[in-house]
Amino acid sequence: xxxxxxxxxxxxxxxxxxxxxxxxxxxxxxxxxxxxxxxxxxxxxxxxxxxxxxxxxxxxxxxxxxxxxxxxxxxxxxxxxxxxxxxxxxxxxxxxxxxxxxxxxxxxxxxxxxxxxxxxxxxxxxxxxxxxxxxxxxxxxxxxxxxxxxxxxxxxxxxxxxxxxxxxxxxxxxxxxxxxxxxxxxxxxxxxxxxxxxxxxxxxxxxxxxxxxxxxxxxxxxxxxxxxxxxxxxxxxxxxxxxxxxxxxxxxxxxxxxxxxxxxxxxxxxxxxxxxxxxxxxxxxxxxxxxxxxxxxxxxxxxxxxxxxxxxxxxxxxxxxxxxxxxxx
Amino acid sequence: xxxxxxxxxxxxxxxxxxxxxxxxxxxxxxxxxxxxxxxxxxxxxxxxxxxxxxxxxxxxxxxxxxxxxxxxxxxxxxxxxxxxxxxxxxxxxxxxxxxxxxxxxxxxxxxxxxxxxxxxxxxxxxxxxxxxxxxxxxxxxxxxxxxxxxxxxxxxxxxxxxxxxxxxxxxxxxxxxxxxxxxxxxxxxxxxxxxxxxxxxxxxxxxxxxxxxxxxxxxxxxxxxxxxxxxxxxxxxxxxxxxxxxxxxxxxxxxxxxxxxxxxxxxxxxxxxxxxxxxxxxxxxxxxxxxxxxxxxxxxxxxxxxxxxxxxxxxxxxxxxxxxxxxxxxxxxx
Ligand SMILES: Nc1ncnc2c1ncn2[C@@H]1O[C@H](COP(=O)(O)OP(=O)(O)OP(=O)(O)O)[C@@H](O)[C@H]1O
Ligand SMILES: [Mg+2]
Numbered sequence: 113x114x115x116x117x118x119x120x121x122x123x124x125x126x127x128x129x130x131x132x133x134x135x136x137x138x139x140x141x142x143x144x145x146x147x148x149x150x151x152x153x154x155x156x157x158x159x160x161x162x163x164x165x166x167x168x169x170x171x172x173x174x175x176x177x178x179x180x181x182x183x184x185x186x187x188x189x190x191x192x193x194x195x196x197x198x199x200x201x202x203x204x205x206x207x208x209x210x211x212x213x214x215x216x217x218x219x220x221x222x223x224x225x226x227x228x229x230x231x232x233x234x235x236x237x238x239x240x241x242x243x244x245x246x247x248x249x250x251x252x253x254x255x256x257x258x259x260x261x262x263x264x265x266x267x268x269x270x271x272x273x274x275x276x277x278x279x280x281x282x283x284x285x286x287x288x289x290x291x292x293x294x295x296x297x298x299x300x301x302x303x304x305x306x307x308x309x310x311x312x313x314x315x316x317x318x319x320x321x322x323x324x325x326x327x328x329x330x331x332x333x334x335x336x337x338x339x340x341x342x343x344x345x346x347x348x349x350x351x352x353x354x355x356x357x358x359x360x361x362x363x364x365x366x367x368x369x370x371x372x373x374x375x376x377x378x379x380x381x382x383x384x385x386x387x388x389x390x391x392x393x394x395x396x397x398x399x400x401x402x403x404x405x406x407x408x409x410x411x412x413x414x415x416x417x418x419x420x421x422x423x424x425x426x427x428x429x430x431x432x433x434x435x436x437x438x439x440x441x
Numbered sequence: 442x443x444x445x446x447x448x449x450x451x452x453x454x455x456x457x458x459x460x461x462x463x464x465x466x467x468x469x470x471x472x473x474x475x476x477x478x479x480x481x482x483x484x485x486x487x488x489x490x491x492x493x494x495x496x497x498x499x500x501x502x503x504x505x506x507x508x509x510x511x512x513x514x515x516x517x518x519x520x521x522x523x524x525x526x527x528x529x530x531x532x533x534x535x536x537x538x539x540x541x542x543x544x545x546x547x548x549x550x551x552x553x554x555x556x557x558x559x560x561x562x563x564x565x566x567x568x569x570x571x572x573x574x575x576x577x578x579x580x581x582x583x584x585x586x587x588x589x590x591x592x593x594x595x596x597x598x599x600x601x602x603x604x605x606x607x608x609x610x611x612x613x614x615x616x617x618x619x620x621x622x623x624x625x626x627x628x629x630x631x632x633x634x635x636x637x638x639x640x641x642x643x644x645x646x647x648x649x650x651x652x653x654x655x656x657x658x659x660x661x662x663x664x665x666x667x668x669x670x671x672x673x674x675x676x677x678x679x680x681x682x683x684x685x686x687x688x689x690x691x692x693x694x695x696x697x698x699x700x701x702x703x704x705x706x707x708x709x710x711x712x713x714x715x716x717x718x719x720x721x722x723x724x725x726x727x728x729x730x731x732x733x734x735x736x737x738x739x740x741x742x743x744x745x746x747x748x749x750x751x752x753x754x755x756x757x758x759x760x761x762x763x764x765x766x767x768x769x770x771x772x773x774x775x
Contacts, residue, residue, distance in 0.1 A: 170678055202681035209679075214672040219694050219769060229680045265770040281680070 115186075116143035117288050117321055118167070118205075122180040123190075125159075125166045129175075134392045136162045138345040139180070144289065149315055149322040151332040151353070153368065154342035157389045160325045161210075163342070164291045167323075168207055169197040185288075203233040206282035210294040212275035216266040222277055223262030226250070229281045249280040254310060272303035276310065283314060290314075291323045296331065308334050329372045333357065341365050344390055344400040347419060351426030361428040363405045399431065407432055445766050445773050449759055456755055458510075464748045465509050468740060474498070479522065479740060518745040523737045528745045532730065536749065537620035538608060539719070539726035543711035545623075545642045546649035551704060554654040558661025558700075559688060565666060573658065580655025589648040589721040596644060603644050606723030610637050645722040649715060653707035660703050664696035671695070697768060705761035712757070713750040 125137040137159045144150045152160050165171045166178050169189060182189040189200065201207075209215045216225060226246035231237055237245075243262065250258035253276045266274055275295060282290055292311065296304040312335050315322050324336055332339050332353060339356055341349040341364065349362040360366045367385035387404035390396060396403055402412040411431050419429045422436065476492040477484065497505055512519070518528040561573045597605040608622055609615045615634055618625045623642075626635040668674065669692055677691045678684075716728035727746065734742035766772045 168679060170675065198681045198683055200681070201679055207679040209672060209676065211672050215676045217673040217677065217691055217695070218771060220691075228682070232681050267771050278676070281676075 114145050116183075117146045117185060118323070119143040119183040120163075120167065120181070121183065123163065123166055123182065124177075124179040125162050125171060126177045126179075127171075127175055128177070129393075131393055133177070136345055136392045137166060140342070140345070140347055142340045142347065142350065144321045144323055146288070147315070147319045147321055148338065149312075149324055149336045151324045151326060151336035151339040152342055153326055153329060153332055153339060155327055155385075155389050157391075158342045159345040159392075160327075160342060161293055164207065164293050164323065164325055167291065168201055168205060169194075170201075199233070202229055202282075202287070203285045204287055205289045205291065206285065206287040207291040207293065208275070208278045208282050208295050210297050212271050212278055212298060215278055216274055218266055221263055221265055222250075222269070226262070226277070226281050226284060229284050233285050245284065246280075249284045250277070253277075253280040253283070253314075254306075255280070271299055272306065275299060275303075275307055279307070279310065279314070283318070283320065286318060287320055289321045289323060291325070293325045294327070295324075297326070297328075304331075311335060329357075329368050341368070344395060345392060346400065346429065347427075348401065348429045349427065350419070351423075355423070355425045359426070361422060361426065361433060362401075362430050363407050363432075364401050399429075442766065442773060446763060449762055453755065453759060457752070460748065460751045460755070461510060461513060462506070464744055464751070465506055467747070468744055469502070478738075513748075518748070519741040521734075521739055521742050523734070523739045523742070528742055532727070532745065532749065534617065534620045535725060535727045535730040538724060539712055539715065539728065541608075541621050541623060542642060542645055542649065542719075542724060542726060543708060543715065545646040546711055547653065547704065547708055549646055549650040550653035550657055550707070553650075554657030555661050555693075555700065557654075557658040559665055559693070561658065561662040562665035562669065563688065570662075574662070577655040577658045580651050581659075583651050583655075585648055585651065586717050586721055588651060589645070589718055592644045592648060593721070604641050605644070608638065608641050608725065609634065613637070645718055645724055648722075649711055649718050653704070653711070656703055656707065657700060661696065661700055664699045665692055668692045668696045694768060698765060701761055701764055701768070705757050709754045709757050712753045 120143065121141050122139045123137055123141070124135060124139055126133050126135040140159075140163055142150065142152070152163065154160055162171065167182055167189070169178075169192070171178060178190055180190060184200065184204065189197065192200070216222070220228075223243065223246055226249065227239065227242040230242045230245055231239075234242075246262060247258045250261055255261055255273060255276050261269075261277075266277075269277065279295075290311075295311070296307050299307060308331065311322060311324075314320065315335075322335075324331065326332060336353050338352050339350070340347055341356075341362065343364050349356065349360070349365045356365060357369065360369050364385070367383070370383040371385065385404060390400060390403075396413075397416070398414045399405070399408070399412040399417050402408040405412065409431070415431070417429045417431050417434075419427050420433055420436075421427045422433060474489065474493065476489050476496060476498055480488055480492060493499055497508055500508070516529055518532070520526060521528055521531060524531065557573050557577070561570045564570050593605045596603045604610075613634065615622045615625055615631075615638065616629065618628060622638045623635065626632070626638055665688075669688075673695075674687060674692060677687050682691075712727075715724075715726065716732050718724070719726045719728040720732065727749065731743060731746035731750075733739075734746060
């Protein structure tokens with residue numbers, strides 16, 4: 113069996129707030145193998161960003177608590193020192209964000225921000241070499257006029273170009289893992305497709321694994337091999353992309369799949385799951401999805417379901433599958 | 442950058458014209474004949490008539506204004522009634538004294554204020570933050586003349602550490618070249634005098650620095666808190682950058698625009714409005730110069746003094762605008 117590059121075990125992230133301790137990510141476990149693309153999907157507010165920031169050690173230290181294990185090549189990052197985390201960030205695990213318009217510092221040139229990323233982890237490199245690498249990387253992510261771009265400021269670039277710069281900056285130290293937190297959400301559809309294409313290409317060319325965070329199953333189908341579905345801070349279903357699309361098991365996953373716009377079918381209205389994600393702090397007892405679930409029965413409202421393996425490829429957290437035998441396909 | 446500078450400079454012309462007009466009207470807004478006022482009630486009508494003619498007061502107003510502008514452009518501010526010497530020559534030593542003191546005070550205010558604000562933001566809501574912000578609140582509401590007198594009482598009279606008044610040691614006066622004494626003593630290689638000049642600067646400098654320091658600390662704190670929450674700071678940290686560098690390189694530069702505005706405003710106030718402090722510390726600055734002129738009803742000096750102070754305000758504004766553009770690349774393109 114391959115050992116995963118990242119193995120997250122029972123990650124639990126809570127915030128100290130005025131209303132007490134709020135658990136936003138609750139015992140989330142997943143792993144990524146080297147070179148793999150794993151998707152994490154879920155509606156807004158279900159804890160995807162907090163999960164990824166926890167992995168990076170970037171949740172505000174003074175107002176939060178991170179429990180569980182974050183094993184990067186066997187090393188538990190949840191216990192690592194800030195000094196060690198600085199070496200990991202950018203160099204071994206890099207991250208790109210949802211908002212390309214505001215994720216680059218407006219007062220520094222593209223070149224200086226890229227070179228900074230290299231030189232933080234490679235102190236011996238001269239300015240000239242760093243600049244050379246920056247230009248090469250900009251070309252690699254498909255940006256035209258790389259030699260000029262290096263002297264330009266973020267506001268002179270479009271959103272799509274800025275996201276390419278972000279990707280270049282994240283990939284420049286050749287990280288083992290790239291965490292992409294909704295990298296295409298803020299972009300328009302054609303640019304979205306181009307950025308996904310680029311990430312796919314980089315994933316194939318390098319051995320960088322990608323953790324793709326999204327609320328769009330379309331993106332998952334496009335680029336991921338496996339997917340984790342999150343709801344209200346918990347994993348509700350997990351499996352290969354193929355198995356999830358072929359046989360979505362959790363009612364929430366079914367809902368998500370139904371709400372993906374399908375160009376071939378001319379539906380009157382797009383399906384959407386009724387209701388909203390419950391706020392952390394006011395989570396219902398029992399299954400957290402039960403109040404919005406059309407299959408919910410009495411047990412769902414009382415007891416919390418566990419994550420059950422349906423096959424080696426798929427796990428689900430739902431009482432509907434309680435009696436089903438573990439079938440090995 | 443060059444085009445921007447030219448554009449900003451050309452915008453100065455109407456401002457300066459307006460200022461000259463206001464200062465010009467000031468002397469004409471005084472009821473009665475200025476010549477009579479200048480000479481006093483006992484003056485003979487002949488003398489008044491002669492001065493009226495000499496000052497060109499019998500000419501129509503617009504001609505008088507044009508004459509006034511002409512003399513301003515050639516750098517002629519008129520003569521002091523008290524000393525009978527040209528104001529342009531007389532004013533520089535005073536102005537230099539004020540500039541030196543104001544810069545000294547501002548360096549203290551910026552250095553301490555900015556760092557205190559950063560620390561406060563970093564340790565937001567800690568006892569340290571609260572302590573600093575209470576200190577800043579006391580600072581902004583501090584009566585400066587009282588502070589000055591207290592400083593003199595403690596550090597000069599009781600502890601005998603620092604001199605109370607003046608710019609230099611009267612028994613070993615600085616030979617003026619530029620009249621900026623820190624510069625002059627360095628140019629002459631007189632380090633002993635340099636130290637002496639610094640010792641004279643400390644008490645008035647600290648007194649003057651107090652209010653700007655407190656305001657700068659508060660604005661830095663709120664500005665930093667805002668910037669530290671922004672996406673690009675998260676990006677910098679995700680790159681693996683340490684907090685110290687994140688704060689001083691990526692955050693401070695972005696937080697600096699509002700801080701710069703405050704520095705500009707306060708610098709203007711220090712240069713123009715330090716009369717009280719200058720009086721307490723016997724500082725031979727522009728405030729003292731104007732104050733003396735008011736006591737002697739030396740109208741040309743008052744008029745020129747106001748004009749100079751206003752011009753300084755405008756210049757500082759210009760410098761601040763140019764600095765904005767130097768810090769923020771987006772400004773030039775707007
Ligand atoms: N620093 C914080 N302090 C308190 N609560 C927080 C903090 N950060 C996030 N949360 C809460 O955690 C929950 C999950 O937030 P998160 O940003 O992870 O959602 P998300 O799944 O990424 O949603 P989106 O799709 O909108 O990005 C939200 O309810 C949010 O209010
Ligand atoms: Mg998010």
